[in-house]
Amino acid sequence: MKITLKDLLNIDLEKTVSIITRFIREYVYASNADGVVVGVSGGVDSSVALVLAVKALGPEKVHGLIMPDSETTPKQDIEDAEYILRKFNVKYDIIWINNIYDSYSENLPFFDNNHNLACGNLRARIRMSILYYYANLHNYLVLGASDRSEILIGYFTKYGDGAVDLLPLGCLYKTQVRYLATHLDIPRHIAYKPSSPRLWPDHMAEEELGLKYEEIDLILYGLFDKNMTPEEVAKATGIDIAKVYRVIRMHRKTRHKRSLPPIPQLPNVGKPVKEI
Numbered sequence: 001m002k003i004t005l006k007d008l009l010n011i012d013l014e015k016t017v018s019i020i021t022r023f024i025r026e027y028v029y030a031s032n033a034d035g036v037v038v039g040v041s042g043g044v045d046s047s048v049a050l051v052l053a054v055k056a057l058g059p060e061k062v063h064g065l066i067m068p069d070s071e072t073t074p075k076q077d078i079e080d081a082e083y084i085l086r087k088f089n090v091k092y093d094i095i096w097i098n099n100i101y102d103s104y105s106e107n108l109p110f111f112d113n114n115h116n117l118a119c120g121n122l123r124a125r126i127r128m129s130i131l132y133y134y135a136n137l138h139n140y141l142v143l144g145a146s147d148r149s150e151i152l153i154g155y156f157t158k159y160g161d162g163a164v165d166l167l168p169l170g171c172l173y174k175t176q177v178r179y180l181a182t183h184l185d186i187p188r189h190i191a192y193k194p195s196s197p198r199l200w201p202d203h204m205a206e207e208e209l210g211l212k213y214e215e216i217d218l219i220l221y222g223l224f225d226k227n228m229t230p231e232e233v234a235k236a237t238g239i240d241i242a243k244v245y246r247v248i249r250m251h252r253k254t255r256h257k258r259s260l261p262p263i264p265q266l267p268n269v270g271k272p273v274k275e276i
């Protein structure tokens with residue numbers, strides 16, 4: 001058995017749009033929310049998430065926030081984000097986060113501007129704080145843009161871009177999101193723009209991961225959708241077994257990101273909380 005990208009892209013695009021837009025609409029209404037706010041970066045995930053939200057709720061119930069940092073955000077990303085928001089008639093604000101970020105560096109005695117991971121995650125958490133502040137003001141939900149690939153390998157910031165109210169793209173791999181983007185009339189230069197969270201200067205996702213998303217997606221598809229062993233995935237995809245195990249390590253190492261913090265259990269109290 002062989003697995004190729006054609007297998008991943010063998011999805012009914014219209015049905016996919018219908019299912020996801022219904023999911024957004026029903027979740028927002030069930031939450032008694034008045035709409036959603038979306039952080040728009042100019043990349044494919046946030047663009048697709050925005051367009052699906054508009055299709056589900058109408059542009060009047062969607063608000064976009066562009067939150068660039070002059071140290072890390074290219075001008076092209078801002079222009080692409082504005083283009084998508086204007087194209088789909090969504091009102092938006094641009095909030096430069098430089099001053100907020102700098103306030104941390106000025107007030108924390110242990111601040112280390114050379115620590116890319118810590119500083120990058122701080123930027124992501126600043127953005128999510130702004131999104132939730134806006135959401136609280138307007139009785140909105142924060143609609144996230146992480147896809148299935150990012151969720152399964154833990155490629156998101158805990159309590160940053162991972163802190164959202166709903167994840168409509170969590171059922172689609174990155175390559176599928178790109179495919180859906182062109183169907184939604186999102187320009188190809190945005191749909192196939194190299195992925196980057198832009199958490200530090202020149203930050204590129206595939207460079208940090210050491211793998212292309214086409215490889216990651218095929219591996220994840222084999223492991224999670226086809227229930228194959230690592231050896232079977234390597235044989236079916238033609239991808240080196242070392243890369244398969246690398247993806248498995250990413251998944252296992254980031255397990256804590258996909259679950260609530262652990263709670264100890266006492267004999268007569270402290271049982272797992274059940275909804276009533």
